[in-house]
Amino acid sequence: MQKVYDTADAALEGILKDGMLIAAGGFGLCGIPELLIDAIVKSGVKDLTVASNNAGVDGFGLGKLLDTRQVKKMMSSYVGENAEFMRQYLSGELELEFNPQGTLAERMRAGGAGIPGFYTKTGVGTVIAEGKEHKDFGGETYIMEEGIFADLSIVKAWKADDTGNLVFRKTARNFNPPAAMCGKICVVEVEEIVPRGSLDPDHIHLPGIYVHRIIQGEHEKRIEQRTTRKREEA
Amino acid sequence: MQKVYDTADAALEGILKDGMLIAAGGFGLCGIPELLIDAIVKSGVKDLTVASNNAGVDGFGLGKLLDTRQVKKMMSSYVGENAEFMRQYLSGELELEFNPQGTLAERMRAGGAGIPGFYTKTGVGTVIAEGKEHKDFGGETYIMEEGIFADLSIVKAWKADDTGNLVFRKTARNFNPPAAMCGKICVVEVEEIVPRGSLDPDHIHLPGIYVHRIIQGEHEKRIEQRTTRKREEA
């Protein structure tokens, strides 16, 4: 069981295919798989469908894959921070399947948990519900949403051991575990690969069974909106 | 926000009602809410429906509630360790709704997550599927299972802070988080209540939002099957 690879290119070798469905972790620019995104840009693979809450910003994160027009379709809840994303969508160059944020997260988890469909109240009576099966439970109406089964998951964690046990840090966890769960193959980039046994088994956020390949690398971890207060305010 | 109570009796005060649905954490005798079970026995509340993977053993854990005939119906996956449970079931004194273990866990989580129904392959073609809605996804048949919405969750954790953030220990986690999620009111017993801030926010297994009342107490933690090896075998 050898899961550790030297580079993002090597970790993606033999996996990338035109037209594939990729589930990506991260929220905004927080906890995004920077290195794997760069490697996908470099690979030139195209016609991708990407399930990710956002698409980064212009020129960083998944925004890079929009700039290179490698993405055919996004499954997202928010495009607000990304002018090129909005432009491509409004001009019809890019397909966009809007998913409420919680529905997107649950669809990923469901795919990973062998659940092809589930019912939710989210979106009932809105455009999101159009064309979806409606069903009443206890006098209330719900719609059916389907599990996402991705060809590939790209994920950013804080630490891993070589068996793929993952630990995330603060709000950089976000979509990474559900995205990891729903991929046939899951490739993870971490800040540090630690020796087996150095992660407390009770503190592991995502067990190694979900992780197929791991790389360690340097992350820019760009901040999207730097908000602070002055010390005097305290 | 005062969640800490002195005793199990006090923590259950005003909650218990005849005929209510209780979701209980634990697996076998591991991670079971011993103190809350004793308090429920003492209360004399009756006609309970209890969703729990097992029913303890004769005379310990939920087995005590079977001995006192306070349970009308169990929702469980396994009755194997409990002669009185099996006797009451076979004689028709106790209703038993068999749930595959994973379906039971997912039904609890679903109830807690506002999901009234989901599809699973588990049980297709068996008695479990009888009377349930069948639906095909991608050429395979699934059945619909419903979320469990309990009136009360009784849960055992290792440590809590006074806001109800919970940490579990090893395999005593098991059904406790999903059981906690699905209750309108969730009462938790722990071995230790620790000061706010002493639990690492990245290590909390279940956030305090799911927890309404907490007690600290002494646990017997009986071992069901003590299996060991001799040191020479190592």
Add this chain to the structure above:
Amino acid sequence: MPWDRNQMAARAAEELEDGMYVNLGIGIPTLVANYVGDKDITLQSENGMLGMGPFPFEGEEDPDLINAGKKTITELNRTSYFDSAMSFGMIRGGKIAAAILGAMEVAENGDLANWMIPGKLVKGMGGAMDLVAGVEKVVVVMDHTNKAGETKLLKACTLPLTGAGVVDRIITDLGVFDVVEGGLRIVECAPGVTEDEIRSKTEATLV
């Protein structure tokens, strides 16, 4: 005189009770945190955090610690982190007592629109559809009229909905309104604002 942004936020803070878990949207709702006073309120950030603290001191920003508005924040001694699936599990499951959100339009039946203007502005619903569907009490805080002076309290929304029949209470610069059988009920007028003024600036049925 109509309430200003901070006064609206202060009024919204009165909706919150001790012990509540609350989700605040961006804009004016964010300011509500400044007015909770002694009440023991736990703020949820739907990207995976309960117990959201204030902005960090300069130089202490952590790229791994942001709120749902992508702003750097801090943690408290009650904080817990979790993934997005669990975060929305607690939202959808009704564990959050109140959400305070901005809006573009609210209708008299409680319909809410706040995520897009077709052909003009597309941001996406983010977590708003989940919040309004799942949270126990939905409070909208917004200006009574838009920049063109047109009312935002309508008989029916004209924009794509975020949720149907989901709003419980509306706080505008002019007053406080409840969604009730048959329309909106005036709960309170801002100081010096008359019911007549409100009626003249409201399309929704006031009952």
Add this chain to the structure above:
Amino acid sequence: MPWDRNQMAARAAEELEDGMYVNLGIGIPTLVANYVGDKDITLQSENGMLGMGPFPFEGEEDPDLINAGKKTITELNRTSYFDSAMSFGMIRGGKIAAAILGAMEVAENGDLANWMIPGKLVKGMGGAMDLVAGVEKVVVVMDHTNKAGETKLLKACTLPLTGAGVVDRIITDLGVFDVVEGGLRIVECAPGVTEDEIRSKTEATLV
């Protein structure tokens, strides 16, 4: 001579490949762990653990650390713990490469019965229905005949099913069988066991 329990377990261990995550049922399947040799196998215990270790030394039993058979066990340096919902999420989601289980009956179409004998014995399915529905490869290890000498490899199961068409391979004391189009295929006979002997003790169609 037919295989004994340990030889059956050793044969079952040959089904496992390096890097696999595996779930072992109670009884003979538990013994498989003794025969994996150098292969890097991670054992799942469906009550919430990956990386199950051997029984503890005497005096080191931990009531918080048991396997799905309720037996005290130990952890390894690769171990992780999680709750039952996640545990069965990975089972149902097809993340477990193989499950090795006991059975009361197996039918030639891959039907499996191992959880109850109506009116006589009710244990419950525990996690078995989830395992056979979700795991990639389901291997049954069982005696070829029951205590009364009747075959357990049938044309159709007589007992309530655990799963329909779920078994991939069967290892009995007499040999190894695959579920294929039209019936069971003999893959291997135990040393000294003839195909004729197997045929005489098998009701299922052998193709």
